[in-house]
Amino acid sequence: MSKSWDINDKRFIQIGLKIAYYRKLNEMTQDQLAERIYSMFRLTSFWNLIRTNQKNSSITISFYKKL
Known part of the structure; x- marks a missing residue:
């Protein structure tokens, strides 16, 4: 069956x-x-959280300390 x-x-x-191609060009393994990608996703999520919670700075500061 095709x-x-x-x-x-x-x-x-x-x-x-x-x-x-670009992963190998940069001499990266799939794990690297x-x-x-995971760290970029976490950083983006962190900055989005800060941006959306600017009115409540205590939440932002406590979240930042956990990282």
Whole structure:
């Protein structure tokens, strides 16, 4: 049984190949890339929390101390 490929399948494959290319170009392992993405996500989430809670600075300060 053959799988029919649509444009989205090919697009995801292209994206995956580009990610692998640039990861290898920067001499990163998959684990290193995952760690970098995770830390960027955490930092972004942290700054969004600060921005949305500017009126309540005690929450922001206590959250910051936990990091």
